[in-house]
Amino acid sequence: MRFVRRLLAPRPAGLLRxxxxxxxxxxxxxxxxxxxxxxxxxxxxxxxxxxxVRTHNEDVLLTFTSELQGDAALDAFGLFILADGMGGHxxxxxxxxxxxxxxxxxxxxxxxxxxxxxxxxxxxxxxLAEALTQAVDEASxxxxxxxxxxxxxxxxxxxxxxxxxxxxxxxxxxYVYHDGLxxxxxxxxxxxxxxxEMGQLTAEEAAVHPQKNVLYRAVGQxxxxxxxxxxxxxxxxxRLLLCSDGLWGMLSDEEIARIVSHAATAQAACNQLVDAxxxxxxxxxxxxxxxxxxx
Amino acid sequence: xxxxxxxxxGTEQEPVAGGTLAPGRVLQSRYEIRGVLGMGGFSAVYQxxxxxxxxxxxxxxxxxxxxxxxxxxxxxIALQNFEREANILATxxxxxxxxxxxxxxxxxxxxxxxxxxxxxxxxxxxxDGTGFLPQDQILAWAIQLCEVLAYLHSxxxxxxFRDMKPSNIMLDRHxxxxxxxxxxxKNFQPGQxxxxxxxxxxxxxxxxxxxxDQRTDVYGLGATLHHLLSRQNPQVEPPFxxxxxxxxxxxxxxxxxxAQVVMRALEYDPxxxxxxxxxxxxxxxVLKPASKLGTATIVSMAGSxxxxxxWTFTCEDEIRSGxxxxxxxxxxxAYDHNLYALxxxxxxxxxxxxxxxxxxxxxxxxxxxxxFGSQDRVLYCxxxxxxxxxxxxxxxxxxxxxxxxxxxxxxxxxxDGVLYAVNFQTGRxxxxxxxxxxxxxxxxxxxxxxxxxxxxxxxxxxxxxxALRWRYRTKRAIVSSPALHDDILYVGSDDANVxxxxxxxxxxxxxxxxxxxxxxxxxxxxxxxxxxxVDGNVxxxxxxTGREVWRYATEGQVTASPAVHDGVVYIGxxxxxxxxxxxxxxxxxxxxxxxxxxxxxxxxxxxxxxVTSTDRQVYALPI
Numbered sequence: 001m002r003f004v005r006r007l008l009a010p011r012p013a014g015l016l017r018x019x020x021x022x023x024x025x026x027x028x029x030x031x032x033x034x035x036x037x038x039x040x041x042x043x044x045x046x047x048x049x050x051x052x053v054r055t056h057n058e059d060v061l062l063t064f065t066s067e068l069q070g071d072a073a074l075d076a077f078g079l080f081i082l083a084d085g086m087g088g089h090x091x092x093x094x095x096x097x098x099x100x101x102x103x104x105x106x107x108x109x110x111x112x113x114x115x116x117x118x119x120x121x122x123x124x125x126x127x128l129a130e131a132l133t134q135a136v137d138e139a140s141x142x143x144x145x146x147x148x149x150x151x152x153x154x155x156x157x158x159x160x161x162x163x164x165x166x167x168x169x170x171x172x173x174x175y176v177y178h179d180g181l182x183x184x185x186x187x188x189x190x191x192x193x194x195x196x197e198m199g200q201l202t203a204e205e206a207a208v209h210p211q212k213n214v215l216y217r218a219v220g221q222x223x224x225x226x227x228x229x230x231x232x233x234x235x236x237x238x239r240l241l242l243c244s245d246g247l248w249g250m251l252s253d254e255e256i257a258r259i260v261s262h263a264a265t266a267q268a269a270c271n272q273l274v275d276a277x278x279x280x281x282x283x284x285x286x287x288x289x290x291x292x293x294x295x
Numbered sequence: 296x297x298x299x300x301x302x303x304x305g306t307e308q309e310p311v312a313g314g315t316l317a318p319g320r321v322l323q324s325r326y327e328i329r330g331v332l333g334m335g336g337f338s339a340v341y342q343x344x345x346x347x348x349x350x351x352x353x354x355x356x357x358x359x360x361x362x363x364x365x366x367x368x369x370x371x372i373a374l375q376n377f378e379r380e381a382n383i384l385a386t387x388x389x390x391x392x393x394x395x396x397x398x399x400x401x402x403x404x405x406x407x408x409x410x411x412x413x414x415x416x417x418x419x420x421x422x423d424g425t426g427f428l429p430q431d432q433i434l435a436w437a438i439q440l441c442e443v444l445a446y447l448h449s450x451x452x453x454x455x456f457r458d459m460k461p462s463n464i465m466l467d468r469h470x471x472x473x474x475x476x477x478x479x480x481k482n483f484q485p486g487q488x489x490x491x492x493x494x495x496x497x498x499x500x501x502x503x504x505x506x507x508d509q510r511t512d513v514y515g516l517g518a519t520l521h522h523l524l525s526r527q528n529p530q531v532e533p534p535f536x537x538x539x540x541x542x543x544x545x546x547x548x549x550x551x552x553x554a555q556v557v558m559r560a561l562e563y564d565p566x567x568x569x570x571x572x573x574x575x576x577x578x579x580x581v582l583k584p585a586s587k588l589g590t591a592t593i594v595s596m597a598g599s600x601x602x603x604x605x606w607t608f609t610c611e612d613e614i615r616s617g618x619x620x621x622x623x624x625x626x627x628x629a630y631d632h633n634l635y636a637l638x639x640x641x642x643x644x645x646x647x648x649x650x651x652x653x654x655x656x657x658x659x660x661x662x663x664x665x666x667f668g669s670q671d672r673v674l675y676c677x678x679x680x681x682x683x684x685x686x687x688x689x690x691x692x693x694x695x696x697x698x699x700x701x702x703x704x705x706x707x708x709x710x711d712g713v714l715y716a717v718n719f720q721t722g723r724x725x726x727x728x729x730x731x732x733x734x735x736x737x738x739x740x741x742x743x744x745x746x747x748x749x750x751x752x753x754x755x756x757x758x759x760x761x762a763l764r765w766r767y768r769t770k771r772a773i774v775s776s777p778a779l780h781d782d783i784l785y786v787g788s789d790d791a792n793v794x795x796x797x798x799x800x801x802x803x804x805x806x807x808x809x810x811x812x813x814x815x816x817x818x819x820x821x822x823x824x825x826x827x828x829v830d831g832n833v834x835x836x837x838x839x840t841g842r843e844v845w846r847y848a849t850e851g852q853v854t855a856s857p858a859v860h861d862g863v864v865y866i867g868x869x870x871x872x873x874x875x876x877x878x879x880x881x882x883x884x885x886x887x888x889x890x891x892x893x894x895x896x897x898x899x900x901x902x903x904x905x906v907t908s909t910d911r912q913v914y915a916l917p918i
C-alpha cells in the first residue's frame with residue numbers, strides 16, 4: 001500500500017515526500033483512523049422445543065457470537081443458523097443437524113478465521129452473501145450424499161455489526177421487527193406460498209391448505225440449489241427473528257410482533273414465543289432465535 | 296372424468312406393458328394398430344392403418360381413452376365428455392389442427408381416429424439439439440400458434456386449448472406447426488392426482504382454481520416460448536418462476552423486444568397479459584422481420600416515435616462528459632477545450648471558458664461556481680454567471696474524474712494517482728492521498744467518509760482527513776464512481792462485477808456479475824440499483840438480494856451512467872441512442888437517436904432532460 005498522506009493542514013506542494021518514505025503501514029488495521037465511536041454489540045437468545053404432538057425434534061439451531069474489544073476492536077460478529085429437517089424415519093434431524101454443522105464450519109473457516117488472522121476484512125474477501133451461499137451449497141451436497149431421502153430447510157444469518165446477511169432455503173423464516181412493524185424478510189419456498197404471492201390463495205386459505213408443507217426447494221435436493229440471499233440492517237431498538245414453521249404456523253404475525261417487542265431480553269422473547277406456540281397447540285417442533293444490536 | 300387411466304387392461308390378447316394395444320390388433324374391422332405414437336396421462340395414441348384402402352397404406356392416428364372410473368355414472372359422464380369433445384374437434388377446420396375421421400367405442404374404451412402427422416413434437420426438437428433454436432424460427436412458430444389459438448377461441452363458446460406445451464405441438468415434414476392432443480382428456484381437474492399444484496409448469500396460476508379462458512392459452516404459449524428460447528424446462532423449475540429467469544440471461548441473442556412479448560404473456564395477473572392470441576400476434580408481427588428489430592419498429596411499439604428536442608447546441612468537438620445544471624443554465628465541457636454555459640430553457644449560448652486541453656469530466660455546480668477538470672491537468676473553478684476564473688488547482692495528471700464539493704472542500708482524483716482535497720474558497724490543497732494508479736472514478740462523499748475507486752483495482756474509504764478506513768481490491772481497474780445508500784457502497788469494476796460493500800466496515804456483502812466491464816456508475820432508486828455494462832445491457836438489481844430484477848439489451852456497449860427520475864431510467868449507449876426505460880419493468884418507453892456514441896450521464900431539471908453525445912451536440916429533450 002503506497003499512500004502519501006497530507007493530514008489536516010495545507011502544505012506547500014514541495015514538501016510532499018516520496019512514496020517510499022510515506023508508505024502507510026499495511027499491517028495496522030484501518031490505518032490511522034480510529035474505530036467509529038459507539039461500535040455496536042450483539043445479543044442473541046434462542047430456544048427450541050419438540051412441541052406437543054411430535055415425538056422428536058427435527059429442528060436444529062446454532063448460535064455463535066464473537067466480540068474482540070479494546071483499542072484494536074474487531075467488528076462484532078455473529079452466525080445464527082436454523083434448520084427444520086424433513087424425511088421421516090429419523091433422518092429429519094440427521095439432515096438438519098448435518099446442514100447446520102456444515103454451514104457453521106464453512107463460514108468459520110472461510111469468513112471468520114481469515115478475519116481473525118488479518119484483523120480486518122480481507123482486501124480480496126469473498127462477498128458475505130456468496131460465502132453463505134457456498135456454505136449452503138456445501139450443506140446441500142453433504143445432506144444429499146449422506147442422508148438418503150432426507151432434506152431440510154436452512155435459514156442462515158451472518159451479522160457484522162448491524163449488517164445482516166441472510167441465506168435461505170425452505171419455509172423457515174427471518175423477520176425484522178422495528179418500530180411497531182414486523183416484516184418478513186424471507187420468502188417461503190412452498191407451493192402454497194407461491195400461490196398466495198400471486199393472489200390465487202388468501203393467507204387464510206393457505207393456512208389450512210392440505211399442501212402447505214410441500215416445498216419446491218430444500219437443502220439436500222438433487223442438483224443445483226438456488227439460494228435466496230438478503231441484506232438487512234438490524235435496527236437499533238429493533239430485533240431480528242429466525243423461526244421454524246412450528247412457530248409461525250401457530251402464531252399470528254400480531255402475536256409474534258407483540259412478544260418480540262415486549263419481551264425484556266432476546267432470550268425472554270424466544271422462551272415466550274415457544275411457550276405461546278405450545279399453548280396454541282404445539283403441532284410441530286418450535287424453534288426461535290432472536291438477535292439484537294445495541295451500542 | 297375423474298380417473299381415466301390407461302394402465303389397466305381388459306383382455307388377454309393385449310400385452311401387459313402399459314396396457315396398450317398390440318401391433319396387429321384391428322379395431323372396428325378397419326384400423327390396424329401398427330405401434331404406439333405416444334402415451335398421455337389417460338390415453339394412448341397409436342399409429343394405425345386404414346384397411347378400407349387395401350391398395351395403399353393410408354395411415355391414421357388413433358387416440359384411445361380407457362375408462363376405468365369405478366362409479367358407472369362417472370363412467371357415463373366421462374364418455375359423454377369425450378364424445379362431445381370429439382364432436383367439436385370434428386367440426387374444426389384449420390391447417391394447424393389435425394382432421395378427425397371417425398369416432399367409436401369398443402371394449403369399454405373410446406377411440407378417436409385422426410389424421411396422422413408425420414413429424415416431431417417440439418419437446419423432441421428441443422431435447423434432440425444442444426444449442427438454442429434460431430429465434431426467427433421460434434418467432435415464426437409463435438405467430439402460427441397465435442393464429443391457431445385465435446381460430447379455436449373464435450368459436451362460440453370459445454374452445455380453450457388449456458394445455459399448450461412443446462410436447463403438444465408437432466412440426467410436420469413441411470415445417471408447419473400442428474397442434475395435437477386436444478383437450479379431450481384434459482379437462483382441468485384441480486387437486487386430481489397427476490395434476491398436483493406446481494408440477495405442470497406451463498399452466499397459469501388461475502388454472503389451479505379451475506379458471507381457464509383465452510388468457511390461459513396466452514400464458515401456456517408464453518411458457519412454451521420461454522422454454523423454446525431459454526431451453527429451460529418449466530416442469531423442473533420452481534413454479535411460476537419465469538420472471539426470475541429472464542430469457543436474455545441464458546440466451547443473450549434473443550431480442551429484448553421478443554423476450555418482453557413472452558414475459559407479458561407470462562404475467563401472473565391475467566389482466567396484464569395479452570387479452571387474446573390476436574393481440575399477442577400483433578405484438579409478434581411488429582418484431583418481424585427480425586432484421587428490422589431495433590430500428591423504427593421498436594419506437595413505434597413504444598408509442599412515442601417522434602421525440603423532438605426542444606433545442607440542440609453544437610460544440611466544436613466530441614462531448615464525452617455529462618451536463619451539469621444550476622442557476623438556470625446548463626454547463627457542458629467538450630473536447631474542444633471549452634466549458635460552455637447555455638441557457639437551460641432555450642439553449643442560448645451564455646459564455647464559455649477555454650481550458651488548455653480537452654474537458655472529459657462532468658462539471659460540478661456548487662453555490663455560484665462551476666468546477667471542472669481538464670486533460671491539461673488543471674482543476675478550474677469559475678463563476679457560474681460570468682465564467683470568470685475564481686481559482687485553479689494544478690495536479691500532475693490529466694483529470695477525468697468529476698469534482699465533488701462537501702465540507703467546504705473539493706475532492707477530485709487525477710491520472711497521477713492522487714486524490715486531492717482542496718479548499719473550496721481558495722483552491723489550496725488541504726491534503727492529498729496517493730493511490731497506486733490513475734483515479735478516474737469520481738469521489739462519493741458520505742457523512743464521515745469519502746470513497747473512490749482507482750485503476751489499481753482498489754475501492755478506497757478515507758475519513759475526511761484523508762486517513763485510510765479500509766480498502767477492497769477488485770480484480771481489475773475501477774473507473775465507475777461509487778454510490779452510497781443506507782451505509783452500503785455500490786460500485787462497478789472492470790472485472791465485470793457490481794459490488795455492494797458495507798461502507799463503515801469494508802465487508803463486501805454481495806457482488807453481481809455482468810458480462811463485461813462495468814464503467815458505468817450505479818444509481819440507487821427505490822431499493823433498485825441501475826447500471827450499464829460494456830456487455831451492452833442496462834441492469835436493474837435488487838439491492839437487498841443482489842439479484843437481477845431486469846436487464847435491457849442495447850445494441851452497443853453501455854459505458855454511460857444512468858439518471859433515474861420519476862420511475863424512469865435514462866441511459867445512453869455506444870449504439871448512439873438514449874434509452875428511456877421503465878424502472879420497475881425495464882420495458883422501453885422510448886429511444887432517442889443521436890449521431891454518435893453516448894458515453895455521458897444525462898442531467899434532468901424542470902421536465903427537461905439534457906444529454907450530450909460524441910456527435911458534438913447537446914440535446915434538450917422534453918420528458
